[in-house]
Amino acid sequence: MIGRPARRRPRPAATANKPKPAKTRIARRAADSHTRPGAWLLNHARALFFSLGKLYRNPMASAMTVAVIGIALALPAGLYVVLTNIEQVAGSWDRGVQVTLYLKSGTSDQAMTTLAERLQTDPRIARVKTVTPAQGLSELAQSAGFGDALDALPDNPLPPVVIVYPHLQGHQAAQIRALQHDLAARPDVADAQLNLAWVERLYAIVTIAQRTVWVVGGMLALAVLLVVGNTIRLDILNRRQEIEVAKLIGATNAFIRRPFLYGGFWLGLLGGLLALVVLTLSLWLLAGPVNHLAGLYxxxxxxxxxxxxxxxxxxxxSIAFGLGGSWLAVGRHLRDIEPS
Structure with a gap:
């Protein structure tokens, strides 16, 4: 006897209304990163160390990229150091700028001392030095080497001299020339001479060097952006299938972009550290010859x-260049990868 087929039991209401299966792990992680602060930090930490591990697993390619970034950053940094040292030397030469005041004939030593005291109160003047005619003749005899000929002169032909050292710096040529004009206008001054031409030439050279540093630094910064961007682009292309699968199961562009951005961060950081090491070694190699040259002077x-x-x-x-290069590469190529 063939029995009747058993009836299917109706599904309970709770079972009928059972929610759909939960999202996959990657999709859930991407969604949680926008809702929970703790999950957001955890995902960023995972992406940070995952990108570092990826560099560790490709040591040769990573080392070559870091080396290119380090050398590219060390060049403008080295030029900046050279320029800084030149400016320090030029700043010490500023003390050699002076205005020489030749007083009128017949000016007494007391009048010369009074004039020097008045000039010392001028805020534009650092210090004042007086040279009497007797002192000037003695210095001339010692430097020229013909003191006997000078002793034969019936009178001392040298005028009283007041040497003024401006408190201004050598690159402030307009202010120094204005000071020279004010000093020359004094009634007891016959002539005022300024030795500023060589300082102006020096600062013109320093200005050219500054512009050169900016131009070279900008070009090499662009090179760093291109190197990082190309490295991240190749990494994206190598992981194209993985990115497509991640998008299929619900991963957002921000979630996929995160490890690549941290990869650029690590490249920039390591490249900057290498640039500092290269620069330190270069200065250590140059320190001996520079000290020897300074000792000769x-x-x-x-x-x-x-x-x-x-x-x-x-x-x-360096970190900004790494992040910028990776952001440009990811933003350009991630939009082109869509699951088919």
């Missing part, structure tokens, strides 16, 4: 490098 000049603030700025710029 009876100087104690010491070659200076980047201070802490400049080093931190270099690292921040």
């Amino acid at each position: 009876d100087s104690r000049y010491v070659l200076t490098g980047l201070d802490l603030g400049a080093s931190l700025r270099l690292l921040l710029l």
Whole structure:
């Protein structure tokens, strides 16, 4: 006897209204990163160390990219250090700028001393030196080497001299020339001479060097952006299928973009650290010859490098270039990858 087929039991209401299966792990992680602060930080930490591990798993390619970035950043940083040292030398030469006042004949030593005291109160003047006619004749005899001929002169032909050292710097040529004009207008001054031409030439050279540093630095910064962008682009193309699968299961562009951005961060950071190492070694190699040259000129000049603030700025710029290059590459190529 063939029995009747058993009836299907009706599904309970709770079972009928059972929600759909939960999202996949990647999609859930991407969604949680926008809702929970703790999950957001955890996802960023995972992406940060995942990108570092990816560089570690490709040591040769990563080392070559970091080396290119480090050398590209070390070149403008080295030019900046050279320029800073030149400016320090030029700043010490500013003290050689002076206005020589030749007083009128017959001016007494007391009048010359009174004039020097009045000039000392001028805020534009750092210090004043007086040279009496007797002192000037003695210095001339010692420097020229024919003191006997000078002793034969019936009278001392040298006038009283007041040497004024401006408190201004050598690159403030207009202010120094204005000071010279004011000093020459005094009634007891016969002539005022200024030795500023060589200082102006020096600062013109320094200005050219500054522009050169900016131009070279801008070109090499663009090179760093291109190097990082090309590296991230190749990484995106190599992981194209993985990105397509991640998008199929619900991963957002922000979630996929995150490891690539942190990859650019690590490249920029490591490249900046390498640039500091290269710059430090270069300064160490140059310190000996520079000290020897300074000793030949009876100087104690010491070659200076980047201070802490400049080093931190270099690292921040390097990180910014790495993030910028990776952002450009990811934004350009991630939109072109869609699951088919």
